[in-house]
Amino acid sequence: MNLGSKFQSLVPSEGSKTISSGNDFGCRGKFISSGFILDRGNKVSQVRTQKGLQDGDNATGKEETITNFKGFFEIVYDIQRQKKECEGERGMNQTEVRDDLQQVAEAVSASCSIMLNKLDINSDRVNGLSFHPKKPWILFSLHSGVIQIWDYRLRTMIRRFVQHEGPVRGVHFHNSRPLFVSGGDDYKITVWNYNTDISLFTLLGHLDRLRTVQFHHENPWIVSASDDQTIRIWNWQSQTCISVLTGHSHYAMCASFHPKEYLVVSASSDHTVRVWDITSLGNKTSSPADDTIVNYVLEGHDRGVNCASFHPTLPLIVSASDDQQIKLWRMNETKAWEVVDTLRGHSNNISSVVFHPKQDMIVSSSEDKRICVWDATKRTKIHTYLCERFRTWVLAVHPEINLVAAGHDSGMAVFSFERERPAFSFSGDSLFYAKDGFLRYYEYSTQRDSQVIPIQRPDSRRLNQNARTLSYSPTENAVLICSDLDGGSYELYIIPKNKVGRGDIVQDAKKGTCGSAVFITHNRFAVLEKSTGGKEVLVKNLKNEVIEKSWLPVPTDGIFYAGTENLLCRSEDKLVMFDLQQRLVLGELQTPFVKYVVWSADMESVALLSKHSIVIASKKLVLHCTLHETVRVKSGAWDDNGVFIYTTLNHIKYCLPNGESGIIRSLDVPIYITKMSGSTISCLDRDGKIRAITINATQYLFKLSLLRKRYGHVMSMLNNSPLCGQATIAYLQQKGFPEAALHFAEDERIRFNLALESGNLSSAVTSATQINEKDHWYRLGVEALRQGNSEIVEFAYQQTKNFEKLSFLYLITGNLDKLSKLMKIAEVENNVMSQFHSALYLGDVEERVKILENAGHLPLAYITASVHGLKDIAERLATELGDNVPVLPEGKTPSLLMPPSPVMCGGDWPLIRAMNGISESAARGGAVDGVVIDGMEIIDIDAILEEAEGENVEHGEYVLVAKPSELDTPKVSANARSGMPVKRELRRRRSKF
Known part of the structure; x- marks a missing residue:
C-alpha cells in the first residue's frame, strides 16, 4: 500500500x-x-x-x-x-x-496558499453577510443583534448599529443608495441609512423570525423570508407590504430576487424550492396583492432546503439542503428540472450555497466545518477547506471582484481563492504577461495586444495555479514562467521572433520543478532547487540542461534577478546579493519579507516591495530609505527622473530618493504598474486588462527639483505650473524656503508669518496693515529691529502706541526733534512716566522740574532745580515748601547728565546688499531698487500737536495713531532691505539637502 x-x-x-x-x-x-x-x-x-x-x-x-x-x-x-x-x-x-x-x-x-485572507474578524456567530457593490465594505450581522460595517481593505470598522432584540439573521446593502436592510428574530425588518447611523423605519408583518432580507436591484422592493412560512415583498418607499407569497408548509429559509427578471426563488424546510413570478407587481405600489404565482415547485431534496440562489447570467438555480446534497436546476419559460449530477461531498447539513459571479464555480458551506468549491460545468469538487474549530453558516460573494465572505461560529472572514496579480515582464517596447491560461504579448508603441501561446493544461481545474512570476530574455525571445503547479514549477518557452504577436504558436514547454527561477544572462537562467531546502541553485541553458551548480550563502526561499550573473537571495529576514560566477556575497540588507524586486533602468537603484513596506537601496544593497504603508503595497516602477512610483490598494504614490512620499491620485480598484513613460502609467488591472493612466507629476517633480538643487527649474515651475494650496506652502516652509512659499499664499495671516520667516519686511507691512492687530504689529517691530530698519520699527511702535520703545528708538537713532515732540504728546496724553523719560533722554532739566512739580513731588523738583543751577525756580519752590526744604550736601559740584550722542544719527543699519531671490523677483516683476511698502505712513507728530492746541481737548482723548482713509506709500530709506533673498537662502541651506 x-x-x-x-x-x-x-x-x-x-x-x-x-x-x-x-x-x-x-x-x-x-x-x-x-x-x-x-x-x-x-x-x-x-x-x-x-x-x-x-x-x-x-x-x-x-x-x-x-x-x-x-x-x-x-x-x-x-x-x-x-x-x-x-x-x-x-x-x-x-x-x-x-x-x-x-x-x-x-x-x-x-495547497498552503490557496485561500487568501483579506479580513478575519473574531466576534460572536455571524448570521448575515453582504458586500457593498461599490465601496470596499462588508456588512455582517451577529447572533447578539449587533450589525457592523468593516472596510476589508483597511481592516477597520466603519459603523456599528444596535437596535434589534435578539439575533439578526439577514442583512443586505442597497445597490445605489446609502441604505441597508436587516431582519432579525424580533420579527422586524429595519431599513438603515449608514451615512447618518440611524434607522429610518421598521416594517412589521411577519409573525416569526426573519431568515433573509434583500433589496431589489431596480425597484423599491424588499423581499423577506420568515419562519412563519411566508415570503413577503415590501415597497420600502411607501413602507407597505405589497405581496405575501404563501405555499410553503414549513419555515421559509431563504428568498432572493432574480438579478434580471421578475422572479423570486425561495427555499424551505418543507424539502422544496419554489420559483415565483412577480411580474404583476410592476404595476402595484402600495396595496397587498395575491396575484403572484408559483412558476415551479422543485422537489428532489430528502430533507429541508436551507438555501437557493439564481445564477447571475444563466437560467440555473442551485440549492443546498440538510440531506448533505447540492442540486442544480435548469429552467426555461415553461418548466424547470433537476440537472442529472448532484454535488455530494459534505457530511452534515449544508447551510449556504452561491454561484461565483466571475468564475464558473459554486461555493458551499456546511455544518461539517467545510467550505467546498465546485466546478459548475463538470459538477465536480475542486477543493475543500476544513475549518477545525467552527461551523460556517453563511456565504456571500462580491458582484464585481473575486472576493468571498464566510460567516461562522467565531466571526467572519473575507478571502479570495486565487491571486489576482498578473505575472508580467517588460523590456523596451514589449510586454509579456499571463492571462486566462495564455501568454500574451503587448507592444506599447502600437498598442497591439495578442495571444502568443497556451501556458495552462486544458484539463487543469486547480485553484491558484496561475503563473506567479514571469522572466523575459529579449535577446533570445525566451519567457520563463513560474507557478505553484505541482508544488512549484517553471515552464520555458522560446518564441520565434517572426511569430511574436501572431497567436498561432504551438510548442511544448521545457519544464522543471523549482522554488523560483529567473534569467541571469540572455541564454541562461537560475533555478532554486527545492530538494536541498533552498541551499542550492542550478544554472541551466535554453535546452533546460544543468551547466552549473552553486551553493547559496544562506538558506533561500526565493531568488530575484540582480544583474548579469547576480542573484538576490531572499531568506527569512534579509536579502543577500550573490555573484554566481565568483561565488561571492556582494551585499546584504535586513528587510521585511520581500515579495517583488523592481530595478531602475540604469540598475543603480532597486526597490524591494514587501507587504506593507518599501525599501529603496543602491545596487550594492546600501540602504537609502524605507517607507511603511498601512495598506498593502501592490506594484511599482521607476520613472525617467529616478522617482519610484508605486501603488497600494487605493492610491498611486511616489517616493523621492530621500524617502519623502506622497499621493498622486486615488484608485477605485488596485492596478499593477508595468511601465512608466513620462506622465503616463501603463498598468494591468485585476482582470488582466491593459490600461494607461495619465498622472499629474508636477508636485513630485517640483520637490525633486528642490532636492537636487535645480533652482532654475524651481523658478520655472513657480511661474508656470499650477502649484498652489496649503500643502505646497507647508512643504516649502518646512524645507526652509518661506520666501518661495510666500509666492503661493493668499491668506494675509499666512503671508505675514511667511514674510517674517523669510525677512521680507515689505510683504509683512502690507499684511500687517490688512490684519491691523496689535500682536502682528509687535512681531513686525521685533523683526524690523533685528534687521535694523528704523523706519518700519518706528511705524510698528506707533501702531501699538508703545511710547517707551518709541522714545528709546528716537534716542539711539539721534532723532531728538521727534523725541521732543513725543514728549509733548505724552504731556497731552497725561502720560507722566513717558513724558519724564523723554525729558531725561533729552537732558531737559526745566521740563523735568516742571513734571515733578505738576506731579506734586515738590522736594524732588526743588532738588533737581537746585542741583542744576536753576536758582529762580529753586527759590520759588523753597518758598512753597517753607520749613520742609530739603538740605543738600555741601562741597558737591553739580553737573547735568546727558545721554551719549549716537554713533549713527538717522537711517537704517548698514547691511550687505544681497541680490533678490527667485520668488521675490517674480512677485515684484524683477524690481530691485528700494522697497515699496504699501499702506505704511509714519505719523506726523506736528499735526497731532497742532490739532491738540487748536481744539484744546481734554487729556486722554487723543489717539496717537489714527489710520488715514487713504494711506500713502512712502519708500523706506535706501539702506533698507526686505530680508534674505531666496537664492541666497538656497545657497545657505544646501547642506540640509
Whole structure:
C-alpha cells in the first residue's frame, strides 16, 4: 500500500486547508486529513482511532503531539505496521514511509496558499453577510443583534448599529443608495441609512423570525423570508407590504430576487424550492396583492432546503439542503428540472450555497466545518477547506471582484481563492504577461495586444495555479514562467521572433520543478532547487540542461534577478546579493519579507516591495530609505527622473530618493504598474486588462527639483505650473524656503508669518496693515529691529502706541526733534512716566522740574532745580515748601547728565546688499531698487500737536495713531532691505539637502 494515496485529500483537488502564515482562512493553522493534523513548522498531531491497536488506544480522540517530522513518520510507520499485521499483510518499512511522506509534504506545500485572507474578524456567530457593490465594505450581522460595517481593505470598522432584540439573521446593502436592510428574530425588518447611523423605519408583518432580507436591484422592493412560512415583498418607499407569497408548509429559509427578471426563488424546510413570478407587481405600489404565482415547485431534496440562489447570467438555480446534497436546476419559460449530477461531498447539513459571479464555480458551506468549491460545468469538487474549530453558516460573494465572505461560529472572514496579480515582464517596447491560461504579448508603441501561446493544461481545474512570476530574455525571445503547479514549477518557452504577436504558436514547454527561477544572462537562467531546502541553485541553458551548480550563502526561499550573473537571495529576514560566477556575497540588507524586486533602468537603484513596506537601496544593497504603508503595497516602477512610483490598494504614490512620499491620485480598484513613460502609467488591472493612466507629476517633480538643487527649474515651475494650496506652502516652509512659499499664499495671516520667516519686511507691512492687530504689529517691530530698519520699527511702535520703545528708538537713532515732540504728546496724553523719560533722554532739566512739580513731588523738583543751577525756580519752590526744604550736601559740584550722542544719527543699519531671490523677483516683476511698502505712513507728530492746541481737548482723548482713509506709500530709506533673498537662502541651506 502506498501511503501517498492515503493523503490524497491533502492535494488541492480534494484537500482541506486553513490559515497559513497569516494569509489564509480556515482552521487556524492546521490541515486535517485521514486522522492526522499537520501544524505549521512540520508539527504533527495524530488522532489514534484505528481498531486493533493496543488496549486503551480506542477511538477516544486521544491526541499525541510530535514536534518534528522524524517523529511523525516513525509513528506513521508504527501505525501502518500494526494495521497491516491485523489485516495479515506486510507492513511498510521506514524507507517507504519516508518517501511517501515527502510526497505528502509536497502536496501540503502546494495547497498552503490557496485561500487568501483579506479580513478575519473574531466576534460572536455571524448570521448575515453582504458586500457593498461599490465601496470596499462588508456588512455582517451577529447572533447578539449587533450589525457592523468593516472596510476589508483597511481592516477597520466603519459603523456599528444596535437596535434589534435578539439575533439578526439577514442583512443586505442597497445597490445605489446609502441604505441597508436587516431582519432579525424580533420579527422586524429595519431599513438603515449608514451615512447618518440611524434607522429610518421598521416594517412589521411577519409573525416569526426573519431568515433573509434583500433589496431589489431596480425597484423599491424588499423581499423577506420568515419562519412563519411566508415570503413577503415590501415597497420600502411607501413602507407597505405589497405581496405575501404563501405555499410553503414549513419555515421559509431563504428568498432572493432574480438579478434580471421578475422572479423570486425561495427555499424551505418543507424539502422544496419554489420559483415565483412577480411580474404583476410592476404595476402595484402600495396595496397587498395575491396575484403572484408559483412558476415551479422543485422537489428532489430528502430533507429541508436551507438555501437557493439564481445564477447571475444563466437560467440555473442551485440549492443546498440538510440531506448533505447540492442540486442544480435548469429552467426555461415553461418548466424547470433537476440537472442529472448532484454535488455530494459534505457530511452534515449544508447551510449556504452561491454561484461565483466571475468564475464558473459554486461555493458551499456546511455544518461539517467545510467550505467546498465546485466546478459548475463538470459538477465536480475542486477543493475543500476544513475549518477545525467552527461551523460556517453563511456565504456571500462580491458582484464585481473575486472576493468571498464566510460567516461562522467565531466571526467572519473575507478571502479570495486565487491571486489576482498578473505575472508580467517588460523590456523596451514589449510586454509579456499571463492571462486566462495564455501568454500574451503587448507592444506599447502600437498598442497591439495578442495571444502568443497556451501556458495552462486544458484539463487543469486547480485553484491558484496561475503563473506567479514571469522572466523575459529579449535577446533570445525566451519567457520563463513560474507557478505553484505541482508544488512549484517553471515552464520555458522560446518564441520565434517572426511569430511574436501572431497567436498561432504551438510548442511544448521545457519544464522543471523549482522554488523560483529567473534569467541571469540572455541564454541562461537560475533555478532554486527545492530538494536541498533552498541551499542550492542550478544554472541551466535554453535546452533546460544543468551547466552549473552553486551553493547559496544562506538558506533561500526565493531568488530575484540582480544583474548579469547576480542573484538576490531572499531568506527569512534579509536579502543577500550573490555573484554566481565568483561565488561571492556582494551585499546584504535586513528587510521585511520581500515579495517583488523592481530595478531602475540604469540598475543603480532597486526597490524591494514587501507587504506593507518599501525599501529603496543602491545596487550594492546600501540602504537609502524605507517607507511603511498601512495598506498593502501592490506594484511599482521607476520613472525617467529616478522617482519610484508605486501603488497600494487605493492610491498611486511616489517616493523621492530621500524617502519623502506622497499621493498622486486615488484608485477605485488596485492596478499593477508595468511601465512608466513620462506622465503616463501603463498598468494591468485585476482582470488582466491593459490600461494607461495619465498622472499629474508636477508636485513630485517640483520637490525633486528642490532636492537636487535645480533652482532654475524651481523658478520655472513657480511661474508656470499650477502649484498652489496649503500643502505646497507647508512643504516649502518646512524645507526652509518661506520666501518661495510666500509666492503661493493668499491668506494675509499666512503671508505675514511667511514674510517674517523669510525677512521680507515689505510683504509683512502690507499684511500687517490688512490684519491691523496689535500682536502682528509687535512681531513686525521685533523683526524690523533685528534687521535694523528704523523706519518700519518706528511705524510698528506707533501702531501699538508703545511710547517707551518709541522714545528709546528716537534716542539711539539721534532723532531728538521727534523725541521732543513725543514728549509733548505724552504731556497731552497725561502720560507722566513717558513724558519724564523723554525729558531725561533729552537732558531737559526745566521740563523735568516742571513734571515733578505738576506731579506734586515738590522736594524732588526743588532738588533737581537746585542741583542744576536753576536758582529762580529753586527759590520759588523753597518758598512753597517753607520749613520742609530739603538740605543738600555741601562741597558737591553739580553737573547735568546727558545721554551719549549716537554713533549713527538717522537711517537704517548698514547691511550687505544681497541680490533678490527667485520668488521675490517674480512677485515684484524683477524690481530691485528700494522697497515699496504699501499702506505704511509714519505719523506726523506736528499735526497731532497742532490739532491738540487748536481744539484744546481734554487729556486722554487723543489717539496717537489714527489710520488715514487713504494711506500713502512712502519708500523706506535706501539702506533698507526686505530680508534674505531666496537664492541666497538656497545657497545657505544646501547642506540640509
